[in-house]
Amino acid sequence: MDGKSPKIQDVATVAGVSTATVSRALSNPDLVSEKTRELVLDAVKRTGYRVNRAAKNLRKRQSDAILALLPDLGNPFFSQILSGIESVFTTSDLSLLVSDTKGIREDNLLDYFMDMRADGMIILDGAIPRDVLTQMQNSAFGNRIIFACEWKPEFEFPSVRSDNFGGAVQAVEHLHSLGHRKIGHISGPRNNVLTKERLRGVESAMEQLDLTINRDFFIDGGAFSLDAGAQAARSFMEMTERPTAITCGSDLIAMGFISEISRRGLKVPDDISVIGFDDIEIAGSFIPSLTTIRQNRTQIGVLAASYLLDQLANRLPPQTTPVQQVDVKLIPRQSTAPL
Amino acid sequence: MDGKSPKIQDVATVAGVSTATVSRALSNPDLVSEKTRELVLDAVKRTGYRVNRAAKNLRKRQSDAILALLPDLGNPFFSQILSGIESVFTTSDLSLLVSDTKGIREDNLLDYFMDMRADGMIILDGAIPRDVLTQMQNSAFGNRIIFACEWKPEFEFPSVRSDNFGGAVQAVEHLHSLGHRKIGHISGPRNNVLTKERLRGVESAMEQLDLTINRDFFIDGGAFSLDAGAQAARSFMEMTERPTAITCGSDLIAMGFISEISRRGLKVPDDISVIGFDDIEIAGSFIPSLTTIRQNRTQIGVLAASYLLDQLANRLPPQTTPVQQVDVKLIPRQSTAPL
DNA sequence: TGATCGTTTGTAATCGATTACAGAAAACGA
DNA sequence: TCGTTTTCTGTAATCGATTACAAACGATCA
Numbered sequence: 204m205d206g207k208s209p210k211i212q213d214v215a216t217v218a219g220v221s222t223a224t225v226s227r228a229l230s231n232p233d234l235v236s237e238k239t240r241e242l243v244l245d246a247v248k249r250t251g252y253r254v255n256r257a258a259k260n261l262r263k264r265q266s267d268a269i270l271a272l273l274p275d276l277g278n279p280f281f282s283q284i285l286s287g288i289e290s291v292f293t294t295s296d297l298s299l300l301v302s303d304t305k306g307i308r309e310d311n312l313l314d315y316f317m318d319m320r321a322d323g324m325i326i327l328d329g330a331i332p333r334d335v336l337t338q339m340q341n342s343a344f345g346n347r348i349i350f351a352c353e354w355k356p357e358f359e360f361p362s363v364r365s366d367n368f369g370g371a372v373q374a375v376e377h378l379h380s381l382g383h384r385k386i387g388h389i390s391g392p393r394n395n396v397l398t399k400e401r402l403r404g405v406e407s408a409m410e411q412l413d414l415t416i417n418r419d420f421f422i423d424g425g426a427f428s429l430d431a432g433a434q435a436a437r438s439f440m441e442m443t444e445r446p447t448a449i450t451c452g453s454d455l456i457a458m459g460f461i462s463e464i465s466r467r468g469l470k471v472p473d474d475i476s477v478i479g480f481d482d483i484e485i486a487g488s489f490i491p492s493l494t495t496i497r498q499n500r501t502q503i504g505v506l507a508a509s510y511l512l513d514q515l516a517n518r519l520p521p522q523t524t525p526v527q528q529v530d531v532k533l534i535p536r537q538s539t540a541p542l
Numbered sequence: 543m544d545g546k547s548p549k550i551q552d553v554a555t556v557a558g559v560s561t562a563t564v565s566r567a568l569s570n571p572d573l574v575s576e577k578t579r580e581l582v583l584d585a586v587k588r589t590g591y592r593v594n595r596a597a598k599n600l601r602k603r604q605s606d607a608i609l610a611l612l613p614d615l616g617n618p619f620f621s622q623i624l625s626g627i628e629s630v631f632t633t634s635d636l637s638l639l640v641s642d643t644k645g646i647r648e649d650n651l652l653d654y655f656m657d658m659r660a661d662g663m664i665i666l667d668g669a670i671p672r673d674v675l676t677q678m679q680n681s682a683f684g685n686r687i688i689f690a691c692e693w694k695p696e697f698e699f700p701s702v703r704s705d706n707f708g709g710a711v712q713a714v715e716h717l718h719s720l721g722h723r724k725i726g727h728i729s730g731p732r733n734n735v736l737t738k739e740r741l742r743g744v745e746s747a748m749e750q751l752d753l754t755i756n757r758d759f760f761i762d763g764g765a766f767s768l769d770a771g772a773q774a775a776r777s778f779m780e781m782t783e784r785p786t787a788i789t790c791g792s793d794l795i796a797m798g799f800i801s802e803i804s805r806r807g808l809k810v811p812d813d814i815s816v817i818g819f820d821d822i823e824i825a826g827s828f829i830p831s832l833t834t835i836r837q838n839r840t841q842i843g844v845l846a847a848s849y850l851l852d853q854l855a856n857r858l859p860p861q862t863t864p865v866q867q868v869d870v871k872l873i874p875r876q877s878t879a880p881l
Numbered sequence: 882t883g884a885t886c887g888t889t890t891g892t893a894a895t896c897g898a899t900t901a902c903a904g905a906a907a908a909c910g911a
Numbered sequence: 912t913c914g915t916t917t918t919c920t921g922t923a924a925t926c927g928a929t930t931a932c933a934a935a936c937g938a939t940c941a
Contacts, residue, residue, distance in 0.1 A: 208656065210896095210897055210898080211897065211898060211899095212897080212898095220920075220921085221920065221921045221922075222897090222898080222899090222921090222922095223899080223900075223920070223921060223922080223923095224919085224920060224921075226898070226899055226900080227899090227900090227919095227920085230899085234918090234919075234920095235918095235919070235920080236918080236919060236920090239919080239920080253653070253656060253657060254657075254897085254898070255600070255657075255658065255896085255897050255898065256605075256657050256658055256659060256898095257596055257599040257600035257603075257605070257658055257896080257897080257898090258600050258896070258897035258898035258899085258926090259897080259898050259899075260596040260898090260926095261594070261596035261597050261600050261896090261897085261898075261899095261925095261926050261927070261928085262897085262898050262899045262900085262925075262926050263898085263899070263926085264596075264926075266595075266596070267659075268607075268637070268639075275625070276621055276622075276624050276625035276628055277621055277622045277624075277625035277840070278621065279618025279619075279621050279823065280618075281621070282615055282616055282617065282618050282620070282621045283615075283616045285615050285616075285640070286614070286615035286616035286642065289615055289640065289641065289642055290642075293641065293642070298607070298639050298659055299639060299640055299641065300607075300637050300638060300639060300640075301624070301628065301638055301640050302628065302632070302638065303625065303628055303629075303632070314592070317547065317592060318592060318593075318594075318595050319594065319595060319596055320595060320606075320637055429823070429824070429826070429827045432827075433827070455824075458824065458827050459827055461829070462827040462828070462829055462831070465829050484618065484768070485768070485794075485797065485824050487768070488768045488771075488772070488797050488798055488801040489801070489828070489829075490800070490801055490804055490828075490829050492801070501616070549926095549927055549928080550927065550928060550929095551927080551928095559890075559891085560890065560891045560892075561891090561927090561928080561929090562890075562891060562892080562893095562929080562930075563889085563890060563891075565928070565929055565930080566889095566890090566929090566930090569929085573888090573889075573890095574889070574890080575888080575889060575890090578889080578890085593927085593928070594926085594927050594928060595928095596926080596927080596928090597896090597926070597927035597928035597929085598927080598928050598929075599896095599928090600895095600896050600897065600898085600926090600927085600928075600929095601895075601896050601927085601928050601929045601930085602896085602928085602929070603896075
């Protein structure tokens with residue numbers, strides 16, 4: 204009350220108890236008697252006391268912060284996941300740190316833990332070098348990591364992800380139900396897990412439906428970007444025989460593709476049906492509006508954050524490294540039409 | 543070296559000096575002799591020492607973190623600014639905290655400082671309640687805040703922003719040079735500074751060029767969103783007389799607008815030229831690709847972060863509350879055409 | 882030579898919480 | 912009533928750095 208911000212000692216004095224009791228009353232209320240607790244709480248209110256986090260963190264060897272690691276902060280795809288993550292953390296007064304994986308090299312990921320800058324990590328990038336992850340897994344911090352969206356198949360970290368396989372299946376089934384039989388696919392970055400899952404889904408669904416898989420109709424886009432789609436469109440134009448419908452590894456690919464073939468005189472969905480993946484915000488307003496597989500990105504963020512919180516609070520059975528799959532949903536719009 | 547992570551005392555022992563000397567050698571090298579410095583640096587290397595941030599921060603009353611406050615984490619527009627901010631901070635080992643302004647009420651913004659969770663703030667939201675800002679300005683932390691993109695005209699906080707006025711002027715001049723004389727505008731959220739600046743720019747340019755300002759051609763979009771654009775399109779369709787070209791408060795508005803009028807049979811740019819503002823990633827691949835005013839969002843982030851860093855390090859004259867304007871640039875594409 | 886000054890170093894206090902340990906008080910059982 | 916256990920509280924050590932203060936040292940100069 205005298206200018207400086209009050210410390211625990213001030214509260215103790217006002218309440219007429221020791222600092223230990225104040226500390227306990229605040230962070231472990233069961234340990235003090237009802238009467239003392241009220242005394243302390245009242246003193247806290249009167250003094251306007253707030254715990255000093257640096258002091259608390261120093262003593263408890265923690266940081267009250269979680270790091271979200273994105274492959275590219277500039278990529279809008281991730282912002283919605285971040286939003287989900289943040290919504291969980293604000294309610295439990297943890298801070299959300301964000302960083303680009305571009306800045307990550309060698310061992311400085313582990314440093315976040317060593318430096319006590321973060322208590323846990325949510326990794327949104329499946330392309331973290333293997334040895335970095337090995338190092339993390341072998342450290343004491345291995346259980347403070349969760350993957351979201353992407354993941355590393357060869358590691359045992361828990362993860363939250365969309366049902367990528369199922370989404371691709373739905374896409375193919377949708378096209379099939381519209382009468383399409385010659386179906387192609389434009390895939391994303393080569394070694395990406397999402398690329399693989401979605402491709403696998405397309406192939407599996409086509410087999411299920413007894414469709415002939417024509418390898419020429421499968422284009423390696425090499426990225427999830429608009430450019431990749433435009434590039435794929437150029438290959439597409441050169442085909443002698445063309446598919447009547449095409450599934451894409453991402454909405455951006457689909458839009459880049461549509462954009463480029465439109466420029467070259469083809470019409471969507473008249474000449475070819477196109478379906479995306481993600482349902483990014485713009486998908487509904489693209490022209491033509493894009494049929495796509497909606498990923499619930501906010502939910503992915505929420506689930507990942509909640510899991511990590513439980514894990515850090517030791518509220519989970521230690522052995523589990525679960526994979527949580529989030530359902531996806533086909534959103535039919537105007538980029539697909541009956542054959 | 544013996545399992546636990548080494549502390550400053552260990553380094554001191556190895557180097558044969560006191561902890562004070564080690565501390566000085568690391569954070570204030572000029573204070574120790576050449577010889578000792580080498581001794582210490584060598585010992586640091588041998589022990590693998592890293593300073594404990596919690597301890598350092600407790601003692602120095604700081605947090606080594608900066609908070610970025612976004613109006614909506616789920617909005618992709620901001621991710622690129624974040625990227626710029628982050629690129630600056632990683633090089634100076636500050637952490638980047640992010641938070642949604644939705645979670646902000648009453649006084650808990652100041653709490654970030656009181657709790658020593660952040661040393662500074664970059665605010666990307668012009669809609670922070672006035673009394674919250676007044677409180678901040680009057681506190682000891684008033685000089686640790688900078689606005690980016692948006693700002694509060696009635697406060698004296700430093701800010702980094704695009705040349706919104708100039709951008710709008712360029713847009714009108716572009717349309718004028720294409721022969722358009724009947725020019726309209728769809729504006730963004732009502733009380734937003736960007737909305738006002740851009741509107742002002744449009745009006746000013748039209749006056750300069752001796753164009754008649756027809757109030758009926760100015761539509762209040764009410765937001766920067768796709769929906770706002772679509773909504774505006776409906777008003778547009780009902781006009782008896784229509785402008786031949788329209789400037790929009792944002793790319794999303796422009797796209798929503800184009801999307802909706804296309805659905806109703808109008809063609810862009812044949813029937814009407816449309817120009818956006820922002821140059822978001824998708825703008826170039828929209829159909830038709832969108833003529834727009836490019837904001838250098840990364841640079842805004844970089845400038846804001848750098849300024850804040852300098853300010854915190856006391857490297858700036860104390861009195862300055864500068865406004866840094868970042869140039870914008872017209873990107874001509876296919877949504878605008880000669881009359 | 883001794884006074885004076887600047888440079889370099891060490892000692893120990895400090896930042897503000899948490900918590901191990903021990904002691905006091907209350908509750909309980911016989 | 913007297914142990915014994917349980918509940919509650921206080922003392923003081925601890926987390927690991929920074930830095931005020933003082934001392935030691937060497938250089939400089941009259």
